[in-house]
Amino acid sequence: MLKPETMFEKVWAAHQVVPETADTPAIIFIDLHLTHEVTSPQAYSVLRERGLKLRRPDLTIATMDHATPTRTSQVFGGAPITIDSAANQIRQLEKNCAEFGVELLGLQDARRGIVHIIGPELGITQPGKTIVCGDSHTSTHGAFGALAFGIGTTEVGHVMATQCLLQNKAKTLAIEVKGKLNIGVTPKDLILAIIGQLGVSGGTGYVIEYRGEAIRAMTMEQRMTICNMSIEAGARAGMIAPDDTTFTYLRGRPRAPKGANWDAAVKYWRTLPTDSGAIFDKTIEIDATSLVPMITYGTNPGMVVPINGNIPDHSGDPVFDAAMQYMGLTPGQAIKNTLINVVFIGSCTNGRLSDLRAAANVLKGHQVAKGVTLLVVPGSQEVKREAETEGLDQIFIAAGADWRESGCSMCLGMNGDTVAKGQYSVSTSNRNFEGRQGVGARTLLASPETAAASAIRGCVTDPREFF
Amino acid sequence: MKPIKIFTSRTVVMASTNIDTDQIIPGRFLTTTTKEGLGKQLFSDWRYNASGELNADFILNQPGSQGCRILVAGHNLGCGSSREHAPWALLDYGFLAVISTQIADIFRNNSLKNGLLPIVVDIKTHHWLIENPGAEIEVDLGSSSLKLPTGISVQFPIDSFPRYCLLNGVDELGFLLSKDTAISKFEAQSNISQHNT
Numbered sequence: 001m002l003k004p005e006t007m008f009e010k011v012w013a014a015h016q017v018v019p020e021t022a023d024t025p026a027i028i029f030i031d032l033h034l035t036h037e038v039t040s041p042q043a044y045s046v047l048r049e050r051g052l053k054l055r056r057p058d059l060t061i062a063t064m065d066h067a068t069p070t071r072t073s074q075v076f077g078g079a080p081i082t083i084d085s086a087a088n089q090i091r092q093l094e095k096n097c098a099e100f101g102v103e104l105l106g107l108q109d110a111r112r113g114i115v116h117i118i119g120p121e122l123g124i125t126q127p128g129k130t131i132v133c134g135d136s137h138t139s140t141h142g143a144f145g146a147l148a149f150g151i152g153t154t155e156v157g158h159v160m161a162t163q164c165l166l167q168n169k170a171k172t173l174a175i176e177v178k179g180k181l182n183i184g185v186t187p188k189d190l191i192l193a194i195i196g197q198l199g200v201s202g203g204t205g206y207v208i209e210y211r212g213e214a215i216r217a218m219t220m221e222q223r224m225t226i227c228n229m230s231i232e233a234g235a236r237a238g239m240i241a242p243d244d245t246t247f248t249y250l251r252g253r254p255r256a257p258k259g260a261n262w263d264a265a266v267k268y269w270r271t272l273p274t275d276s277g278a279i280f281d282k283t284i285e286i287d288a289t290s291l292v293p294m295i296t297y298g299t300n301p302g303m304v305v306p307i308n309g310n311i312p313d314h315s316g317d318p319v320f321d322a323a324m325q326y327m328g329l330t331p332g333q334a335i336k337n338t339l340i341n342v343v344f345i346g347s348c349t350n351g352r353l354s355d356l357r358a359a360a361n362v363l364k365g366h367q368v369a370k371g372v373t374l375l376v377v378p379g380s381q382e383v384k385r386e387a388e389t390e391g392l393d394q395i396f397i398a399a400g401a402d403w404r405e406s407g408c409s410m411c412l413g414m415n416g417d418t419v420a421k422g423q424y425s426v427s428t429s430n431r432n433f434e435g436r437q438g439v440g441a442r443t444l445l446a447s448p449e450t451a452a453a454s455a456i457r458g459c460v461t462d463p464r465e466f467f
Numbered sequence: 468m469k470p471i472k473i474f475t476s477r478t479v480v481m482a483s484t485n486i487d488t489d490q491i492i493p494g495r496f497l498t499t500t501t502k503e504g505l506g507k508q509l510f511s512d513w514r515y516n517a518s519g520e521l522n523a524d525f526i527l528n529q530p531g532s533q534g535c536r537i538l539v540a541g542h543n544l545g546c547g548s549s550r551e552h553a554p555w556a557l558l559d560y561g562f563l564a565v566i567s568t569q570i571a572d573i574f575r576n577n578s579l580k581n582g583l584l585p586i587v588v589d590i591k592t593h594h595w596l597i598e599n600p601g602a603e604i605e606v607d608l609g610s611s612s613l614k615l616p617t618g619i620s621v622q623f624p625i626d627s628f629p630r631y632c633l634l635n636g637v638d639e640l641g642f643l644l645s646k647d648t649a650i651s652k653f654e655a656q657s658n659i660s661q662h663n664t
Contacts, residue, residue: 041500
């Protein structure tokens with residue numbers, strides 16, 4: 001009998017062009033290269049300098065998301081883009097894609113959106129594929145049982161020129177989630193709790209496989225939220241075994257396989273889950289049943305507490321002290337009722353339709369607190385259209401929110417959607433690093449439900465009070 | 468890329484744990500389309516005050532830090548975003564090596580591909596380096612070792628392939644391009660859905 005294998009090992013083995021040797025890493029074939037305006041220009045420059053072609057335009061797709069405006073007047077109305085260098089980057093991507101034959105879902109394309117949202121929407125994110133992008137949240141696509149990870153711009157160039165990457169095989173980490181999540185506790189709360197337990201470097205060198213009852217019960221959109229934040233624990237990739245939930249999501253997507261190809265694909269995808277008896281390098285367990293909504297209080301995603309808990313007191317630990325000083329919070333104080341200024345609902349972590357539904361469900365019939373700005377940015381133009389079809393936009397607007405076009409927006413503030421110095425933001429994004437949402441901005445990461453509840457009260461609020 | 472073999476420099480110490488790539492180069496500077504000139508934005512939010520003047524308290528702005536080519540950082544350097552602008556900014560500023568007890572995967576890869584040496588050392592060596600800012604260190608890639616002014620020599624791990632590339636000043640793309648036949652053979656045989664449309 002063959003040695004039992006993990007899902008990661010199966011996908012890895014199926015993509016080895018040249019195996020690892022004592023002197024060289026393995027050469028791995030890449031099935032899908034997602035590209036965007038920020039991390040590709042210097043890679044195209046390398047192709048030009050060396051007179052190289054882009055090897056597989058058919059496996060490459062481009063969109064613009066990181067630095068694009070979210071105001072309708074700027075996306076569709078011809079109003080100038082505020083940041084000149086961002087406008088230049090957009091023009092550069094258009095030029096590069098035209099020159100190298102890459103399909104571009106450009107600024108006004110109905111299929112545009114955050115690169116990690118549109119891959120699944122189009123059905124090009126599929127089980128068993130190797131997927132890369134010059135963006136660390138490429139781990140999102142692992143929710144389909146793909147091996148998906150972020151790369152730098154030099155490697156973007158490698159994939160453009162050869163469709164391959166030099167890679168050392170990662171170690172495997174199983175995260176077994178025991179039991180079910182309680183009502184009012186979301187996948188965002190689970191992944192924040194996992195990062196809190198693992199720490200921001202605990203996953204370094206590993207590919208995570210999320211397993212267990214709570215994971216199996218999740219929708220694809222929820223699984224994407226989980227895999228998305230793998231990088232925040234230091235792991236480059238997170239994977240979830242494909243199952244009927246995966247296949248139902250993909251079936252009928254514009255670029256999913258059709259007819260006999262679909263049947264053959266599903267047959268192959270069913271062979272991907274980790275074999276019973278396969279050995280992971282490390283396994284950790286999380287008890288889902290004990291979790292409550294979570295929120296961060298510090299300056300990395302591992303600094304997280306239950307929403308009804310207190311900020312810990314690690315005074316004397318330089319990381320903790322620096323975080324407290326930056327955040328302007330007091331050790332030992334309750335995180336609940338912390339006054340806030342801004343709420344951001346969106347990003348590749350929580351900018352999908354189900355996230356907007358969850359937030360709208362809390363906001364319906366309420367008003368955003370006086371003095372609080374609520375920015376709702378759909379993850380893609382498709383998410384925006386679907387939300388508008390359901391009337392979610394009207395709920396947001398009636399509550400006093402600003403409803404925008406899709407993009408990364410305030411997750412990293414590259415496009416000018418920023419939080420002012422010293423202000424507190426409850427954000428559904430993935431990073432609470434110093435300055436991430438703007439110079440001096442203070443970010444508290446949470447679920448869409450918690451963000452919406454906090455917008456209503458004007459302070460950190462347990463969303464279960466609204467259920 | 469210029470070959471790296473051996474160099475000597477004083478260190479500058481930033482002992483903070485988890486220095487992420489957003490700190491090394493904040494996101495608002497990523498709208499550039501070139502690699503050059505990012506050094507002036509390195510650690511921008513720590514290095515400059517609100518009016519854009521140099522923050523005299525920040526370590527890189529102090530007289531003793533000028534000319535230092537080796538950055539000693541706290542545990543888990545370079546976590547977060549995959550932005551290669553982080554090593555580009557460090558190199559453009561003048562750094563040749565970064566030292567920590569753990570370096571995040573993507574940042575480490577990006578550094579190796581640009582000739583910025585990511586050096587991981589044991590806790591004891593790290594402690595010594597943190598306690599002795601400005602120490603003159605010899606980095607010898609040929610023997611994969613650091614020589615401390617105490618005379619102690621410490622080996623650091625580096626995979627043989629990136630080490631070969633750095634020692635010889637060659638980049639990895641040439642190697643990948645030389646495997647064209649193997650790649651074509653793989654493409655012809657693979658049964659995985661290989662198209663986006």
